Amino acid sequence: MLLFSAIHPINISKMKSGLVSISTCYMDLDDIFGPSLNLEDTHLNEGYQEGYKTGFASGKDDGHEVGIKTGFITGEELGFYRGCIDVWTSVIQIEPTCFSTRVQKKIKEMDELVSKYPILDPENENVTDIMGLLRLKFRAICATLNMKLEYKGYPKASEPNEIQF
């Protein structure tokens, strides 16, 4: 019987190290198959540990990569807004009447939002809210000033849906 021969060595080693005698071992049928169950557990454990280790390493690598990528995207967008705000603010300082008070107020609000964006705290729940508000205010300013400001890769919020009326 293949199964029996497979468990045999373990049985012997158990006899050697432990205090189980041959007679009791063969008398108790449960004990013959007991080690075979342990074997499965042991292998399962070993496999799990090995897989966990490998998974942990590759997961960390993946996360690292994704982090760099999304970090770059977020930083790029924030930097873009910062640049626009700084230019607009400088223009207002030189020519205080160049934008309507409504637009000036929105620029100031954007400034505050960019400043308080938690760059070093990516798990902060506010990040999506702040980014959403920034995009909204930016769109409102651009619409009023009647201009289109974009860069290659600027996020488009609309996902192509099926056409509805």
Place this chain on the structure above:
Amino acid sequence: MTLLEEEGLQLREVQRLEGHTDRVWGLAWNPATGTAAAMLASCGGDKTVRIWQQRTASSTSFDCKAVLEETHTRTVRSCAWSPSGKKLATASFDATTAILEQNGDDFDCVSTLEGHENEVKSVSWNASGSLLATCSRDKCVWIWEVLPGDEFDCVSVLQGHTQDVKMVQWHPTVDVLFSCSYDNTIKIWAEDGDSDDWRCVQTLGESNSGHSSTVWALAFNNTGDKMVTCSDDLTIKVWGVDISRLQSGDDNASWRHLCTLSGYHERTIFSVHWSREGIIATGAADDAICLFVESEDHSVDGPSYKLLYKKEKAHDMDINSVRWSPVENRVLASASDDGTIKIWKLDSIH
């Protein structure tokens, strides 16, 4: 004599306006009552806006006075005249809203509003003509201030709907904005103080006896104390508010459900409009037009409405818009997927 007591009322087709080469989506009567002859704007899937003018004030004939083809690159979904009747705003699937102004016999595009990410579905002027609202498939509602020199300032971008916003409509007397959506709700927006801060003050959803499917359109009665909405759930709902509280700016002036009319249309109800005289007209995908009036016998549950008349097969295909003339009583215009516009007169056979 009340309308319900008048016998033999019927919708008589006065004229069929042909010209659009695709489905007709929207209609707008010029509200300027000073002019002798009525003017109607229509827009549709053929990317054009057409201006129809009554020959003379007493005439039943309308002529196509202008075809505006250059303004939009995709379907023109809806149009609205400013209260003065001088400007026409058009909302298009090309993501823009255009402002057209009459210049002699021509219409010039004096401004293009860009801001929405995709299809603009509806446009509405407030009572004074100082504010313009637009809504889009991007789930947003935009409010624009009309400045001198055809400048438009974005006042606020309103987020709240979770789906495509089908229509925006300002209240006829108070600067409160209404929007209805594919998310089955009607949202009411009001300014919070004087800070350009607009927020949603009320949402009428299924839990408030609201609609259980897309809300396609809404309209107000003459005094603005009642609103009617129509939906893909095949019902028409009437809502009421304490108008004096609304006008005094009371935040607690909330709208409540008054009654639901069901069983009159067999398919999606796309359009609803309330005449000055108090007749509610509906147009639906079952090609029929229905007319309703408030019945005299008030029950304890509030007002009830009765079917005054139903015109089956008013068009060969879906009816997208029904609009009462602001100038002439009992004159109705309807627009359809069949590419035609019809002018109807509600009169007695006798």
